[in-house]
């Protein structure tokens with residue numbers, strides 16, 4: 001922009017031109033004179049290259065209607081600027097607030113996990129997820145009948161746990177049975193998600209038969225509902241492992257999670273899928289288990305898997321969706337956008353997406369930001385906890401019905417949050433039983449966990465009597481027997497905040 005030339009505006013009436021006899025003509029002349037005064041001597045205007053030293057308007061003819069509009073705007077502006085600001089409010093104005101309540105035509109399916117002895121399994125209790133009839137966190141609008149479940153992730157071989165997690169699992173990292181027991185008895189886990197990573201053909205490559213033995217041993221060691229997971233990327237091996245695991249867990253209604261289901265790059269209508277996918281559905285159907293439509297950020301792929309599962313005899317009430325569980329900082333926004341889209345489709349009645357959503361926030365520990373000791377990133381331990389908590393919260397806000405987590409500290413934080421939302425006061429023996437180890441070891445002096453639960457609810461004893469439930473589990477049960485009330489903010493307090501506003 002040039003700064004050398006000064007702008008000069010002169011207004012002349014051309015010799016012999018008609019005089020500005022009309023009102024608009026006179027007003028235009030006055031306005032242009034004002035502009036000329038303002039701009040006289042200005043040497044730069046943003047976006048305007050000034051080259052002339054003189055602008056001469058001679059005998060200009062303008063349509064009077066346009067001119068009149070422009071004049072009104074120009075002359076109104078100063079008046080608005082001079083308007084007096086409204087007085088600052090000093091007290092609350094009362095008004096009636098109507099909640100913007102909507103209703104939806106669709107709802108999520110309810111999926112039960114686990115089976116008790118009466119149902120053909122050996123679990124101490126079952127868990128039900130899904131059933132949502134309104135968006136996540138919109139309890140004011142409709143039913144969110146089931147509190148989201150947090151499952152503890154247990155590996156069948158040490159995945160190379162970072163320091164932060166070794167503090168919790170260092171003593172059990174090479175023994176999946178001891179690891180699962182510790183989660184249930186010490187941390188109060190209500191579900192175990194067993195990752196059979198040792199079967200990865202690119203790693204230890206243990207056989208399907210070996211993996212089946214691990215599944216059986218974990219089922220015998222703990223009585224909470226179970227999920228069995230393979231995600232080596234090799235669909236053939238993963239499905240082989242799941243088929244054998246499905247057999248040994250027959251009747252237990254476990255989740256069979258396969259993270260390697262591969263679909264054709266282009267999904268043509270009616271095209272057959274890989275044989276392994278149908279074998280996976282068949283194993284679940286024959287032995288009464290739950291399958292997962294896992295396709296990262298691929299909504300059409302999820303719908304294809306759901307449809308194929310139902311066509312092959314897996315009921316809608318035995319299917320979950322995993323839209324791709326990535327961590328904060330690694331495109332979590334894309335994963336939760338996919339979840340939002342699925343949730344919306346489900347609520348507007350699209351049956352291809354009405355299966356409950358699961359998410360694996362434990363994947364946060366796969367990324368170096370959660371464990372690398374880098375000074376400028378702050379405290380490593382707190383950062384690791386925060387990475388998994390942040391990922392879990394993002395998934396919960398988008399409607400996850402089942403979370404799979406690893407860090408007991410992070411799980412405690414998420415469960416505390418859920419306590420506030422769901423206030424799940426324990427009022428029945430069945431409700432309390434869900435939080436006890438379920439091993440009927442008699443160490444508390446009662447014959448069964450159920451008898452202890454009954455006595456606790458009658459006020460005859462307390463949950464500290466249980467010799468197998470850890471401190472965190474006991475704390476959680478006590479809180480659920482007498483849950484905290486939601487915080488109440490008095491209107492006087494809000495009024496005082498308003499007075500302090502600048």
Ligand code: SF4
Nearest residue numbers: 441442444449466467
């Ligand atoms: S101590 Fe009692 S409540 Fe605890 S696991 Fe044993 S039988 Fe059940």
